[in-house]
Amino acid sequence: MAVRKRDPLTGHETTGHEWDGITELNTRVPRSIWFFVFVTHLWALILWFLLPTWPLITTYTKGILGIDQRDEVQESIVVANAARADWTDRVDALPVADILGDGELMARVTNTAHQLFGDNCAGCHGTAATGGPGFPSLADDDWLWGGDPDTMMETLRVGVNAGHPDTRVSQMLAFGRDGILGREEIRTVVDYVRSLSGAAIPAERAAAGAEIYAANCASCHGEDGRGSTELGAPNLTDDIWIYGGDAASLFTTVHDGRQGWMPTWEGRLTETERKILTVYLQDIQRKATQ
């Protein structure tokens, strides 16, 4: 080095900088620093050979260990699935009723299903599965397409009005907008529909409404208004309404029509996951309706 001045007190070299008589010590880099510099460089050198590191022109060094993040994640999923196999195999094999009766298995199913439901279903059906305006409640025993386990599995698989080739299809026609019924006719049939679930209306209005109902609504909702799980037509005789059961909401429904939508889950969830959700919903329904 060019500067060889030494500080008289410590004996260290100084940098040669001086401010108002104060000089700056040029102390040696501590050994521990050199030690870590050496160790980290050595570590990097070893990893050059073990891991994919150096880019070449059209390829890169693959490393002795052949590590690939994509293979690793696939492998970790296989390992995790194998670790869960002790109970997921039983979920696959047992009928839903047997799973519901098995307390220990149900605890694991519920734990997993809670997360699956939160990630995939709660956005529409709510975290408590009670639905909301436009989205049916899953916590009661009123089902558009049927609430038995096999039907639920199928609904989860294909969706409703979804992109799946086997999707369930249903649509409430826009009776008013498309000119099938006039306003007064809609008001009359709405009153009649409300009378099905107990609202009191004059007898002649009920008769007129029944006539309009028989001609336009009965083919899907049934003569008695109990709906059809074949067609996904809701039951009109109970107190459960997806879009509201007051006169104004019903008028909108009949006038503009409705069409619900549920995605197909076949590409997103495995069959086991869909069965776990089915069991979970059966359990919720069982507890809610007890």
Place this chain on the structure above:
Amino acid sequence: MMRLIRILLRPFSKFFEFHARTHYRAERHSMALTIGIIIAAGVGGFVEIAPLFTIDETVEADPHMRVYTPLEQAGRDIYIREGCYACHSQMIRTLRDEVERYGPYSLAVESKYDHPMLWGSKRTGPDLARLGDKYSDDWQVRHLVNPRDLVPESVMPQYAFLLDRRLETDSLPGRLAALRAVGVPYTDEMIASASADAAGQANPLTSAADGVTERYGDATAVRTFDGRPDRVTEMDALVAYLQILGKLTDLPAQIQPVAEE
């Protein structure tokens, strides 16, 4: 240990001495030091970034990868304008929990036509890379109008005003041309009819809708995304964009089939 290190480093003593001397000199000349720092930092960039353009396997090959339609691209611009990327990422990492929650991990080819990419690393809300077709258009609109109507615990802001803002489509040919300049394969025809295609995709009743499927494929979603056929709003564009997320190619699902347990 120190002895061993010293012995191992001895052959390089000349180099260290040279390095120390040069550094000592450079420190006294700020410009020399600045240039040195730029060169040192540039080496990292050059070694890490430059080869990605010459290594073919960086981006997977997929001849079926489709470009964004003008309406989706307009929605993407709204997504950026509203800062959605600040809370939502669009990249599923190669980690088990990510794949189990969101679906197949993201591939480079999926953001091939994204300029700029919106991978992100901040998740106040969930990742959106596989959002397309997970919810209905109606759900998306209601959720954007007031997220708490559908998800009570949500902290997402409201975007109801998008329903009232007519989509500005006049600049779309220019925007598509700019994207072509950076490598998105839009044809002259696509650029010329961009404004009409944007309006057509949001209104299946008009003849302009036919041009969309003709140019961008039959699988293109042509719907009134915001539920209002009378006008093309920014809501139409944003929902059209959200519904295409993760659906430009089905390569990820082919590479990683849903792991059957």
